[in-house]
Amino acid sequence: MSPFARVTALGAVIAFVLAVPAAAEDTAASKPKKGDPDEVVCEKQEVLGSRLAVKKVCKTRAQWEEQRRADRDLVHKSQMGSCARQAGC
Structure with a gap:
């Protein structure tokens, strides 16, 4: 060499x-600090039905956490729930 x-x-x-x-x-x-629940965080989300459209959604960290918790609960209920117990199946 x-x-x-x-x-x-x-x-x-x-x-x-x-x-x-x-x-x-x-x-x-x-x-930024991860523990600040009042900090506004923006995410880009795809628009359903379009491959190109994207929208920007801004929420506080506390609101994002609440949204994740509600989504997780909804998935858990739909997986564990029986259709016979729910009205309108």
Whole structure:
């Protein structure tokens, strides 16, 4: 291996090693606190019936958690419930 190739390879390794911690610090600094229930978080959701349309939905963390809990309860009830007990099956 030529000296030029060794120096180039060493430079690439050093650049990678220095870039990884810097990228990790940027990611950690940009993340908001997970415990703030009043923080507004926006998500992009696909519109049913379309492959391209997307809508932006913004809610507080507490509202997102309540929505997830309600969805989970609905799925649990539909999987565990009997059609004979429910009206309108």
